[in-house]
Amino acid sequence: MKVLAADGISPKGIELLQKEFEVVVKDKISAEELLEIIPEFDALMVRSASKVTAEVIEKAEKLKIIGRAGVGVDNIDIPAATAKGIIVINSPGGNTIAATEHTMAMMLSMSRNIPVANETMQKGEWNRKKYVGVELRGKTLGVVGLGRIGSGVAKRAQAFDMDIIAYDPYVTEERAKALDVKVGTLEDVIKEADFITVHMPLTPDTKGMIGYEEMKKMKPGVRLVNCARGGIIDEEALAKAVKEGIVAGAAIDVFTSEPIPADHPLIGVPGIVLTPHLGASTVEAQIGVSVDVAEGIWAALHGEPVATAVNMAPVSPQAMKVIEPYLTLAERLGGTLCPLAEAPIKSVEVTYNGEITEVNTKLLTTAVMKGMLNPIMESEVNYVNAPSLAKERGVKVTEIKDKEPVDFANLITVKAKAGDKVLSVQGTLFGQEGRIVSIGDFRVDVAPHARILICPHINRPGIIGKVGSIMGGDGINISAMQVGKTDKEGTNLMVLTIDNDLPAATLEKVKAVDGIFDAKLVNFYAV
Numbered sequence: 001m002k003v004l005a006a007d008g009i010s011p012k013g014i015e016l017l018q019k020e021f022e023v024v025v026k027d028k029i030s031a032e033e034l035l036e037i038i039p040e041f042d043a044l045m046v047r048s049a050s051k052v053t054a055e056v057i058e059k060a061e062k063l064k065i066i067g068r069a070g071v072g073v074d075n076i077d078i079p080a081a082t083a084k085g086i087i088v089i090n091s092p093g094g095n096t097i098a099a100t101e102h103t104m105a106m107m108l109s110m111s112r113n114i115p116v117a118n119e120t121m122q123k124g125e126w127n128r129k130k131y132v133g134v135e136l137r138g139k140t141l142g143v144v145g146l147g148r149i150g151s152g153v154a155k156r157a158q159a160f161d162m163d164i165i166a167y168d169p170y171v172t173e174e175r176a177k178a179l180d181v182k183v184g185t186l187e188d189v190i191k192e193a194d195f196i197t198v199h200m201p202l203t204p205d206t207k208g209m210i211g212y213e214e215m216k217k218m219k220p221g222v223r224l225v226n227c228a229r230g231g232i233i234d235e236e237a238l239a240k241a242v243k244e245g246i247v248a249g250a251a252i253d254v255f256t257s258e259p260i261p262a263d264h265p266l267i268g269v270p271g272i273v274l275t276p277h278l279g280a281s282t283v284e285a286q287i288g289v290s291v292d293v294a295e296g297i298w299a300a301l302h303g304e305p306v307a308t309a310v311n312m313a314p315v316s317p318q319a320m321k322v323i324e325p326y327l328t329l330a331e332r333l334g335g336t337l338c339p340l341a342e343a344p345i346k347s348v349e350v351t352y353n354g355e356i357t358e359v360n361t362k363l364l365t366t367a368v369m370k371g372m373l374n375p376i377m378e379s380e381v382n383y384v385n386a387p388s389l390a391k392e393r394g395v396k397v398t399e400i401k402d403k404e405p406v407d408f409a410n411l412i413t414v415k416a417k418a419g420d421k422v423l424s425v426q427g428t429l430f431g432q433e434g435r436i437v438s439i440g441d442f443r444v445d446v447a448p449h450a451r452i453l454i455c456p457h458i459n460r461p462g463i464i465g466k467v468g469s470i471m472g473g474d475g476i477n478i479s480a481m482q483v484g485k486t487d488k489e490g491t492n493l494m495v496l497t498i499d500n501d502l503p504a505a506t507l508e509k510v511k512a513v514d515g516i517f518d519a520k521l522v523n524f525y526a527v
Contacts, residue, residue: 001301002040007047009069013290017297035059043297045069045290046076054080065089065300067293070280073310082311089296089308092385093148094289095280100152102279103197103227106251107157110223110273111136111195134221136160142193144186144210145228146171146179147378150199154181165192170376172344172394190214195223199378202229204451204501204523205339212237215246223249227279228378230255239265242272253279310382319359326356326412329427329434330364332448332524333414334371336425336436339520340454343419347396348372354410357401365399368414375523408437442484442493450479451502452522455494458515464494466513471498474506 001021005014008027017023024041026033034050039061046052047069057063057080066076068090081088109115112133120127141157143150146168154164158180166176167186176183186209189196196218200206210224211234224247226233235256241247249271255264258277266272280289296306337345350365369386373393381389390397405411408428415424426438427448436446439454446452457463464483471478477499484493502521510519 001042003043003045003297004037004041005045006034007045007049007069009045009047009293010287010290012287013045013069013292013294016291016294020298021301038063043067043301045293045297048072048075050075052076052081057081057084057086060084060086065297065306067297069094069286069289069293071095078311087300087306087309088311089293089300089306090310091289091292092308094292095282095285096148096152097288098282098285099149099227099279100156101282102253102275103149103153103199103225104156106225106227106253106273106275107136107195107197107223110225110249110251110271115273116270136162136195139163139194140165140192142166142189142196143181143199144168144189144196144232145199145376145378146175146181147199149228149378150197151179153197153199154179162195165189168376169338169341170344170373170393170395172346174394187217190217191219194219194221195225197225197227198232199228200232200376201374201378202231203375205375205521207231208234208237210234212241215241218247221248223247223251225251227251227253230258236265239269239272242269247271249273251275253277307385307388319363322356322359323361323364325429325432326364326410326434327367329429329448330367330412331371332434333412333425333427333436334368334373335375335524336439336448336452336522337414337416337423338372338375339522340423340425340439341416341418343421344393345372345395345416345418347398347417348390349398349400349415351400351402351413351415352411353402353413354405354408355403356410356412357403361399361401364412365397368412369395369397372416411437439484439493439495441486443486444482444484444493444495446482446495446497447480448522448524449497450524451498452524453494453496453498453502453507453510454520454522455496455510456517457492457494457513458517459490459492460515463513463515467494467496467510467516470506470509470513471496474503474509476500476502476506 003017003021003023005023005025006029014023034056038056038059042062043065045067052066054077063086065087071090071092073090076088078088113131117131139162141162141164143154143166146166164181166181166183167189171183209232238250251273253275254277296308299306350368352361366383366386369390370381373389374381411428413426415422424440427436436448478496479499480497482495507519
């Protein structure tokens with residue numbers, strides 16, 4: 001078998017594959033040459049330069065696997081690869097240590113004024129008194145997101161005698177106890193931490209989650225770090241807050257748009273340390289990602305499962321024909337539960353009723369977990385890693401089958417235990433279209449196509465109109481509305497399908513309406 005290694009893959013990964021396969025190395029390859037030679041190869045290794053388009057995949061007559069030596073897979077047409085049965089893998093853990101250590105380096109550099117001290121020393125200046133810093137010892141570090149990198153930062157910060165408070169909606173008490181971390185709300189982290197570091201994915205919900213209003217609530221002398229995703233911390237708000245002395249300093253490695261322009265608001269602000277997205281830029285990380293991908297290619301070419309696949313694992317054609325129409329629905333049922341949970345989810349039960357029980361539904365259960373975890377994980381959740389990520393976070397998953405139909409020919413019911421509450425959502429297909437048919441005890445008929453706003457409320461005139469007026473006034477278009485009823489007299493559930501991003505301020509206005517019990521936004525673009 002032949003492997004094509006493009007884009008300057010580290011030799012370590014290439015050497016591993018050369019022990020058994022013929023490896024052709026093309027550090028620089030044009031789009032035209034890739035199209036011309038790809039029919040010869042069984043496997044392809046790339047970094048970010050080569051674009052593996054649908055046209056490339058169409059011409060790849062023998063290709064079984066595409067390996068991305070890194071985390072992002074934006075340069076690979078995953079739907080086209082999946083449709084042709086080609087596995088796509090990446091290396092989500094290959095840069096974990098590098099990103100973790102860079103976060104610590106940024107925190108230390110900022111707290112001791114190292115970059116500006118070095119810069120002035122190089123100019124011949126000696127400013128000991130001007131650059132007095134602060135110690136990490138005895139300070140409280142707020143960690144927003146306790147995935148692999150967030151947990152690694154917490155562990156290293158504890159070695160500096162820092163106290164840790166973390167915000168992560170999916171961390172159980174057991175996991176927090178094992179990490180020796182205090183878990184609180186985002187508000188708790190904002191108010192209690194001396195340093196705050198973010199390690200969340202960038203989604204519509206996390207974009208700008210730390211803005212000027214949040215910064216004003218922080219402790220005097222607070223310092224912020226972002227080595228995760230650009231845009232989680234509002235960059236213009238951060239520049240303003242540092243200039244006004246609300247925030248003492250910041251260390252930023254990632255940006256909303258990269259490379260940043262010369263007039264970027266964070267450039268030239270005293271107290272802000274900037275690096276050009278160096279989180280994964282270590283010799284060891286580059287070797288690590290190449291070896292990770294090489295091992296995945298080796299496994300795939302031997303017919304073995306690959307744990308880092310970002311597209312679905314192989315399923316028999318017979319089973320796929322039955323379950324394929326349900327995959328998106330299952331993901332979005334899981335995605336609906338995520339924002340409804342006000343405590344860490346400890347267990348998930350997925351029940352199948354009807355003819356669908358006659359095939360293997362394991363992939364659908366995995367889709368539920370994928371939808372539930374994707375909005376809150378740092379790295380992408382896929383059909384291969386979702387079960388292990390759920391287990392890692394202490395979520396027990398069970399599957400129940402009952403051939404007896406309940407209300408519909410086929411029905412998927414997802415129940416989740418979060419704290420002392422049991423949440424539930426049900427879905428089915430109308431033709432080939434997925435529909436949510438119940439949320440909790442409320443009967444609904446919702447097409448989960450974009451974003452939905454879920455509002456339990458008192459059943460009385462005027463409430464729906466007030467919410468509609470708020471949406472219209474803030475320029476939010478409502479494309480559909482459902483009012484779900486329950487046997488509980490006097491209580492209804494309003495479900496709005498909305499076409500625009502929903503600002504936090506608008507959401508708060510809805511929650512403040514007299515008669516509205518709560519308002520939860522479900523953003524299916526984040527699932």
